[in-house]
Amino acid sequence: MEQTFTIKEKMKQLGIIFVPILVTQLAMFAMSFFDILMTGNYKSDHLAGVAVGSSYWIPISTGISGILLSITPIVAQLIGAQKKKDVSSSVLQGIYVAITLAILIMVIGALTLPTILNRMNLEENVRHVAQYYLISISIGTIPLFIYTVLRSFIDALGKTRTSMFITLLSLPINVILNYLLIYGKLGFPELGGIGSGIASAITYWLILVIAIYIIHKKRPFIHFGIFNSFPRASIKKWKEIILLGLPIGLSIFIETSIFSSVTLFMSKFGTTVIAAHQAALNFTSFIYMIPLSISMALTILVGFEVGAKRYKDAKSYSYIGVGSGITISLVTGILLIILRPQISHMYSNDLAVIELTMKFLLFGAFFQLSDAILAPIQGTLRGYKDVNVTFIMAIISFWIIGLPIGYILANNTSMGPYGFWLGLIIGLAIGAITLAFRLLIVQKRFSLQESEQS
Template sequence: MYHADTWKDKTKLLLKILWPILITQVGLNAMNLADTMMSGRVSSEDLVGVGIGSSIWMPIITGLNGILLAVTPIVSQLIGAGKRGEVAKSVSQALYVSVIIALIVAAVGLAAFRPILDAMQLESKVQHIAYNYLLALLIGIVPLFASNVLRYFFDAQGFTRISMFITLIAVPFNVLLNFGFIFGKMGFPALGGVGAGYATAITYWLMFAVSAAVAFRHAALRQYRLFREWALPSWKAWKELLAVGIPIGLGIFFEVGIFSIVTIFVGNLFDTEMTAAHQIALNFSSLVFMIPLSISMALTIVIGFSVGGEKWKHARQYTLLGVCGGVGLMGFIAILLYFFREPIASLYTEETDVAVLAAQFLVFAIFYQLSDAAQASLLGVLRGYKDVRQPFIIAFVSYWIIGVPSGYLLAARTNLEAFGFWVGIIIGLTCAAVGFLIRLLAVQRRIRSGNTAVLPTADKQPV
């Protein structure tokens, strides 16, 4: 990492950090994509079962992993401020927290998965697949959380290509295991959609093993002596991490939770065909979302580094580059998605009625791409400033007070039916984008007035 002075150099640095993150995020999402697509080749019940399981799993896992995302701005600001000696301690404490969170999630999941699925009143086969898919995923939850801490540690230093290479190893490994466990190939039992859970859990262990090996062997990372010298657990350090991480995690949970609750509503209100079509469109849209999400993560790194070095003008310039570039790129992708929506839908299923419905859902997905790009990139900027509390409130109000209720009313009270939920998502994302922009302008105004203590957490909790 370095402080780039010109617009050209800033663009090069941002792209250098961005493209490996994008490949990593697409790869990670591709595992879920492969689970859904390959399960759909068994039956619609397997597709819906895995889709329902993913809808329960993803908001919990991404939200709680979002807590650990605090490692990125913390480490990037430490490095930007020249405090490399404090990095290892922060990462060690984050690893402790990751294991504790993972064990809590596993315990709660074992107790709660069955009642949640019972309340959804699913078809018996769909419920069986969803429940056992979730149980299989729990096998890999500890290495999943720990490997994410290491990933954020790598990324915060600009070593985003490390995470990319780990993902490029993991994705084909996951697809190969899916082939075995789902269809009963290579001597594995044919478990259908449930097999996708076991394949993904095993892949999580592989990712952690490779990440730990890199931390040991990479020349620039050995200096931190991770896994060689452990800092004692520190409640004070955990509080500092959680003060930044919990608002980030809850904000992610509220966003991802929109899609999950909508899937649950669609499953309760409409038939299996409609639910399968919705899940196809949602699954592909989630893959497309990896682009603005990657831009968001790259912006957190470069802006955190600039803020750590008190390069306030640099931070504003990166904001313009990232937000404007992200919205423009997603506008272009939205046009492509419109023209290729039918071939995309047919990749997921051989059932014509489901594919036709899925293509219709993808039309609605096109319209929220711009709002999604704007809100994701603006949120990444705010995280770079470690401004996380107000964005958390904005996210909650936009997604759950405005987006979900409006979507439900449109689905239940108008001819839009299930498509009404997607209109509600568009409304929620647009409100979030506007709210994040207002908050960012307020933060930058305070800095220009000479108040560089951007956050209460930055005031009271040095990192």
């Protein structure tokens, strides 16, 4: 990364960082996207099973990965402050934390999963698919978490094209494995939704192997000597990673688990509603990769500028990022409304599922504007290493406001399952507004520091 001086240079720098991140996020999400899409075209009950399984896997995996994303601002600020010698130890300690967290999650899952699923009001085959989908995909937990650390290191250096390259290499393999294992082609067993979990786990291992090779053999990563030595675990470094990462991870967990909780609440409305809800949620989450990628780019750029004590530049990046997110989101929201029929037909051949999916997508279109404001602000605050208020506001806006309103609307009005979506839209809007005020406060504090230094 380089220092920028004009708005035009900053927009160019943001684009250089953002575009590869977006391609990477879309490719990573495409694994889940194709899991849902290809399973939906197999059988509706398998789609429902994968939906229930995903409702547990996604918030847990993204939440824990969120803790490990603390490596990005840590490394970005070290690079900005010209402390490159400290980068290797931070990355390796992050890997140690990743392995520890992965093992912990697998043990807890093994002890609690059967009980949780047995208490849900699910058809027997849906429960079976959900359980073995989760068991299958958990095989990829360790490589997924380690790769999150390595990707955070790569991205913090501004080499987001490398992450893009790694992910794009693995995506076709994931789709091919899905095809073979879901439908039982070329002599492979026909496993349905369970096969998609196995395919994803294999893909996570592949991504890790590729990332290790590139970091160990290619420039500029080789100059950091990440794998040249393996120091002992450092309690001090673990504390830094976890204290910074825990609010990030919990914020992501809260945001993703709210959607998963809605999926579980919707089990009372039947398999068809669950399938349609999951299809609509899957596609709107796919679009969410745009503001999320802007958010991740802002964490890198703002962290780099803050580390170099160029606070005015950090502020400029935040405004450019939020403005870009809103503009893009308006376009995607309009397209989503127009193309609802075509999108719905992608996910199922069942006419009842298609009709319900179209209605859910109409609500999903209104997610876009709040997401476009909320995500970039979160990324900017992480660049400043300001993460605790984001976590608190996530709890308030989603769990204290959004979900209760959704539950009331779904169970006490004629809106039915759509009430949950309206409640989430309200929660997103409140979160966006409150974090906008928080960002202004943080930027004012750093501006005062800059004035005192000059």
